[in-house]
Each structure stands twice: as structure tokens, then as C-alpha cells.
Amino acid sequence: MTAHDPTLPPRPNAAPIGYAYDEHDRAFVRERVAEFRGQVERRLAGALTEEEFRPFRLMNGLYLQLHAYMLRVAIPYGTLTSRQMRRLAEIADRWDKGYGHFTTRQNLQYNWPKLVDVPDILEALADVDMHAIQTSGNCIRNVTADHFAGVAADEIEDPRATAEFLRQWSSAHAEFSFLPRKFKIAVTGAEHDRAAVKVHDIGLRIVTNDAGEIGYEVIVGGGLGRTPFIGKVLREFLPRADLLAFLEAVLRVYNRFGRRDNKYKARIKILVHETGIDEIRAQVEAEFAAMDRAPFAYDGEEFARVAGFFGTPPYEDLPERSEALEKAKAESAAFAAFAAVNVAPHRQAGYAIVTVSLKPIGGIPGDATSAQMRALADAADTYGFGELRVSHEQNIILPHVKKDDLLALWRDLDAAGLATANAGLVSDIISCPGLDYCALATARSIPIAQAISKRFSDLERQRQIGPLGIKISGCINACGHHHVGAIGILGLEKKGVESYQITLGGDPTLDAAIGELIGPGVSAEEVPDVIENLVELYLAERQEAERFIDTCRRIGHKRFKESARREGEDGSGI
Ligand code: HEM
Numbered sequence: 401m402t403a404h405d406p407t408l409p410p411r412p413n414a415a416p417i418g419y420a421y422d423e424h425d426r427a428f429v430r431e432r433v434a435e436f437r438g439q440v441e442r443r444l445a446g447a448l449t450e451e452e453f454r455p456f457r458l459m460n461g462l463y464l465q466l467h468a469y470m471l472r473v474a475i476p477y478g479t480l481t482s483r484q485m486r487r488l489a490e491i492a493d494r495w496d497k498g499y500g501h502f503t504t505r506q507n508l509q510y511n512w513p514k515l516v517d518v519p520d521i522l523e524a525l526a527d528v529d530m531h532a533i534q535t536s537g538n539c540i541r542n543v544t545a546d547h548f549a550g551v552a553a554d555e556i557e558d559p560r561a562t563a564e565f566l567r568q569w570s571s572a573h574a575e576f577s578f579l580p581r582k583f584k585i586a587v588t589g590a591e592h593d594r595a596a597v598k599v600h601d602i603g604l605r606i607v608t609n610d611a612g613e614i615g616y617e618v619i620v621g622g623g624l625g626r627t628p629f630i631g632k633v634l635r636e637f638l639p640r641a642d643l644l645a646f647l648e649a650v651l652r653v654y655n656r657f658g659r660r661d662n663k664y665k666a667r668i669k670i671l672v673h674e675t676g677i678d679e680i681r682a683q684v685e686a687e688f689a690a691m692d693r694a695p696f697a698y699d700g701e702e703f704a705r706v707a708g709f710f711g712t713p714p715y716e717d718l719p720e721r722s723e724a725l726e727k728a729k730a731e732s733a734a735f736a737a738f739a740a741v742n743v744a745p746h747r748q749a750g751y752a753i754v755t756v757s758l759k760p761i762g763g764i765p766g767d768a769t770s771a772q773m774r775a776l777a778d779a780a781d782t783y784g785f786g787e788l789r790v791s792h793e794q795n796i797i798l799p800h801v802k803k804d805d806l807l808a809l810w811r812d813l814d815a816a817g818l819a820t821a822n823a824g825l826v827s828d829i830i831s832c833p834g835l836d837y838c839a840l841a842t843a844r845s846i847p848i849a850q851a852i853s854k855r856f857s858d859l860e861r862q863r864q865i866g867p868l869g870i871k872i873s874g875c876i877n878a879c880g881h882h883h884v885g886a887i888g889i890l891g892l893e894k895k896g897v898e899s900y901q902i903t904l905g906g907d908p909t910l911d912a913a914i915g916e917l918i919g920p921g922v923s924a925e926e927v928p929d930v931i932e933n934l935v936e937l938y939l940a941e942r943q944e945a946e947r948f949i950d951t952c953r954r955i956g957h958k959r960f961k962e963s964a965r966r967e968g969e970d971g972s973g974i
């Protein structure tokens with residue numbers, strides 16, 4: 401990351417640092433740790449009240465949850481080395497309760513750190529070029545990207561060089577440290593959107609124009625929370641050379657006009673909605689035309705250098721088809737299921753992308769024990785050039801596995817309890833922590849996810865049902881992305897009782913859609929029945945290979961609404 405001296409203008413193209421830090425960055429992160437150590441000491445000595453301490457801790461990703469502090473660690477564009485993963489495991493053992501929680505924004509959260517230990521944790525992170533800066537607060541947050549970046553068969557360009565450029569530009573950016581509200585940017589470089597670009601403050605799609613040049617489609621004003629919006633196209637094609645200057649112009653407009661009077665209306669999505677995309681476009685273009693673009697001058701060599709950090713690993717020259725894989729699939733139905741569900745096509749012949757599910761049946765979505773983190777690090781070293789990714793679906797990706805090695809990898813994963821073959825299926829549920837941890841929660845989320853997962857525990861049946869995204873949030877803040885779940889579940893509290901609203905038809909991809917409510921809230925116990933009814937109707941109605949979401953779109957919500965209600969005719973309130 402680039403550390404900006406606040407007295408100087410941002411230095412977008414300064415010290416070229418891609419994935420590997422240089423000494424300047426290391427020094428910056430260490431200074432921040434030392435500074436925070438002093439603030440923690442003053443808090444512990446009573447020299448700072450919790451109120452006074454709050455802004456300092458939030459600048460370092462430290463929240464106060466229901467029962468304890470929570471530390472949110474940034475994993476830029478979701479890319480991790482095995483060494484970093486091992487360090488995350490060590491921290492979990494030494495200073496937490498032996499596990500961590502991978503989130504929908506490619507971060508890792510520790511739920512039980514003691515305040516006195518946090519500076520040591522940050523020091524341990526700094527040793528492996530990690531930190532928790534800008535994982536909280538009204539600034540530009542961790543930049544996220546497609547978790548299949550650089551390896552996806554449908555990719556135009558690896559989005560991580562762009563994401564790294566944005567990270568350098570936005571890290572410690574003085575002018576954008578106190579925005580009206582937090583700001584989230586996601587980048588994708590593939591045909592299929594795996595980064596949910598339409599539900600971010602800014603979503604960038606790498607595209608090519610008619611002349612074959614690479615640039616960006618800029619989408620703005622998407623977001624979930626209490627008022628969900630699908631982002632709108634601000635620029636259809638932005639040349640790469642203009643990227644940083646143009647985003648600077650967007651952020652300036654937002655910083656100037658975003659509402660600071662009402663925290664619930666402060667996100668850029670509200671500004672875009674209230675002002676209109678055409679007017680916002682005019683303002684951004686005016687700012688862009690008038691601003692001094694010199695500090696953002698594009699340096700193609702620099703971009704190439706950063707992109708070099710995300711270069712191609714030394715792949716072997718292999719045939720596309722692996723005889724070993726075909727044989728293994730024929731011999732083991734369980735492995736064949738894993739290969740069919742959790743393995744995706746790779747751009748390199750003979751290789752595959754493996755999604756490791758952090759959603760075991762009945763487990764807590766996104767949680768990994770320290771032993772599992774180590775097993776993942778080992779697997780990355782043995783089978784995948786030491787590289788791992790975190791997905792926004794709260795799973796871990798091994799991006800470069802030889803097809804010949806898939807069986808051995810599967811066995812290793814199985815031994816660590818990491819071989820559940822449910823990627824994208826009904827038990828691959830995104831869930832926020834809800835009332836089990838979160839101070840803002842109005843209902844539980846984790847036990848609901850567990851109950852649904854247990855109800856559909858038969859993996860064969862899950863496969864028959866096919867891709868189906870269930871997403872659960874424990875309050876209207878929508879951290880569990882429920883608005884964009886094919887089935888969304890929102891936990892609320894009504895007269896002291898937890899009540900769950902079910903939405904249908906949400907989609908986080910380029911066909912983005914906000915789910916529609918299908919009826920009054922149901923009790924926690926009723927949720928699995930309602931899901932079961934919806935799934936049954938889908939199975940009865942689907943045509944050929946139609947996914948749940950397609951059937952939903954074709955036959956309409958009304959039918960599903962009726963199916964959900966059937967069970968409630970006895971007055972159970974569905
Ligand atoms: C201390 C725990 C947490 C707190 C206090 C918290 C708070 C919030 C709040 C207040 C919002 C609403 C933002 C808005 O509408 O302006 C939000 C949104 C969001 N949070 Fe959390 N959250 C927490 C944990 C998590 C976790 C564990 C995840 C991931 C699993 C997460 C991911 C998100 C995402 C993806 C949004 C999306 C909504 C959007 O920005 O459009 N948060 N969070």
C-alpha cells in the first residue's frame with residue numbers, strides 16, 4: 401500500500417507496490433501499529449474514555465460487539481499467501497478462540513480479541529504485510545475483486561492490478577478519510593460477475609471497446625442495507641488512463657454532496673437516487689474536466705509492473721484432459737460429486753479452480769478453525785503455488801490445482817473437514833453473525849443457516865436442486881446480502897419475538913435484482929419449512945436445466961408466495 405503524507409497531495413503512482421510491500425509500506429504499517437499501541441495503553445490506563453477511544457479503534461478495524469471486541473483484518477482483493485494464512489491461524493490460537501470468520505467483503509474477523517492484545521495482533525499481521533486499516537470508518541474500504549481473478553476461463557483481464565492501483569490510491573487518502581459514509585469498490589474482469597459489482601458504491605467492469613482497447617464500465621450507487629439499490633452505469637467506457645482521476649472526481653462529488661445530516665441517507669446510493677444518475681454524471685464529468693489531473697497521470701509501465709505481481713505461476717504443460725481425474729471420478733461417487741460441484745474451469749490446460757466450502761452441514765457459515773486454516777495453507781503449498789483466495793460467498797478458493805492432483809487434494813481437505821461438496825448449492829448459505837455476536841442484530845442468523853443446512857443435509861438432493869443462493873441477515877443492515885439472495889431471509893424482532901421475512905428473486909450478478917417480499921414474517925422454527933415449500937414448487941415447475949432463479953422469473957413470485965403460505969393455513973402466521 402502507499403502511505404500518503406497527509407500534507408502532500410495523494411500520490412497515485414508513487415512507489416510501485418503490487419502485492420509485495422516495500423520498506424516504505426512496511427514502515428507505514430508499523431508506525432500505525434505503534435501509534436495504536438499508545439492509544440490502547442491510554443485507554444487501558446483510563447486516560448481515554450470509550451467514547452474518546454472509539455475513533456482510534458475504528459481507524460484500526462476494531463469494533464465493539466455484543467460480547468467482546470471484534471477485529472476486522474483486510475484481505476485485499478481476497479488474495480492470500482499460505483504464509484499469511486498460517487499467520488491468521490496463529491493469531492486465532494494465541495489471541496482468540498482458535499477460529500476466524502471469513503466475511504462477504506473478503507475480510508477476516510476475530511470475534512474474541514482482548515483489547516490489551518490487539519496491538520500485538522496487529523504487529524503479528526504487519527510481519528506478514530497485513531493490517532486492519534480502513535476496514536472500518538467512513539473511508540474507502542478494502543477493495544474487493546473476483547475471487548477467480550487471473551485464472552477464470554471467462555476472463556478478459558485479471559482485475560487485481562486495477563484493484564491494487566485503487567488500493568494504493570485510496571489507502572490513507574487524506575481527502576477521503578472522512579466521507580459522509582463508508583465506501584466500497586469492487587472490480588471484475590470477467591464475463592460472469594463474481595464480485596457483485598452492481599451492489600457496490602462503485603463497481604468496475606473491465607471491458608474492451610470497439611477499437612479493442614481495455615477500459616472500464618463504471619457503475620455507481622449500488623448497495624444493500626436498509627435501502628437497497630442496484631448500481632447505475634455512470635460511464636460505459638472509461639479509458640484506463642483516466643481511471644484514478646475519474647474515481648477521484650466521483651469521490652469528490654460524493655464527499656461534497658453526500659448527505660451528512662442523516663446517517664441512513666449518507667451512502668452514495670442515496671445521492672444517486674435523490675439527484676438522478678444524469679445529474680450526477682454531469683457533476684462528475686464537470687469535476688473531471690476541471691480538476692488538475694497531473695497527480696493522477698497514468699503510467700503504463702507502472703501498471704504493467706503492478707500487473708506483474710499477479711503474473712502467471714510456472715504452470716506445467718499439460719493436456720486439457722486428465723486421465724487420473726477421470727479414473728478417480730469413476731471410482732468414487734463422493735469425489736465425482738466434489739469435482740462436479742466445487743471445481744471450476746481454469747484458463748490453463750490441465751488445471752482447475754477449487755472452491756473449498758466453509759459451509760459444512762450444520763456449521764457456521766464462513767468460520768474456519770486454526771487447524772483448517774493451516775490445512776488450507778498446506779494444501780495451497782502442496783497443490784497450488786502457495787496461493788489462496790477468499791470469496792464473497794465466504795468460501796476459500798485454491799486457484800491453481802492440477803487436475804491430476806484433485807483426488808489427493810480432496811482427501812486432504814476431507815481429513816480437515818473441508819470437503820463438503822456444496823459450492824453454490826442450497827447449504828452454501830451466506831449469513832451474517834446476527835444476534836450471536838452483533839450489537840445491531842434484531843434476530844439470530846447463524847442458527848437459521850444451520851437449521852436450513854441440516855434440513856437439506858443430503859448432498860445428492862442438493863445437487864438435484866442445483867444452484868440456489870440463500871442469504872441471511874440478522875437486521876436491516878443487510879450484511880448477509882439477503883436482498884440479493886435467490887431466497888433472502890431477514891431477521892427482525894416483533895414484540896420481543898424473532899420474525900423472519902422471506903424475499904425471493906434477488907440476484908447479485910450482472911442481472912442484478914433485489915428480492916421481493918413474499919409475505920408476512922415467519923417464526924425461526926418455520927423458516928426451514930418455508931424454504932422446503934419453495935424448493936418443492938421449483939422442482940415441480942422447473943423446465944430442463946432451469947435454475948431456481950430462472951423458474952422464479954418465469955412463473956412469477958405469486959405462485960411461490962402461495963406455496964409458502966400453504967403451510968400457514970393453520971394460522972401459524974405465514
Ligand atoms: C461488528 C459487526 C458488524 C457491524 C456493526 C456491521 C454494520 C453494518 C452496517 C451498519 C451496515 C449498513 C450500511 C449502510 O446501509 O450504510 C452494514 C452493511 C454491510 N455489512 Fe456489516 N456489520 C458487521 C458485520 C459484518 C459482517 C460479519 C459482514 C460479512 C459477513 C458484513 C458485511 C457487510 C456488507 C456486505 C454490507 C452491505 C451493505 C452495503 O454496504 O450496501 N458486516 N454493516
Ligand code: SF4
Binds near residue numbers: 832833834873876878
Ligand atoms: S446484518 Fe445486522 S445483525 Fe447482521 S452483522 Fe450486519 S449489522 Fe449485524
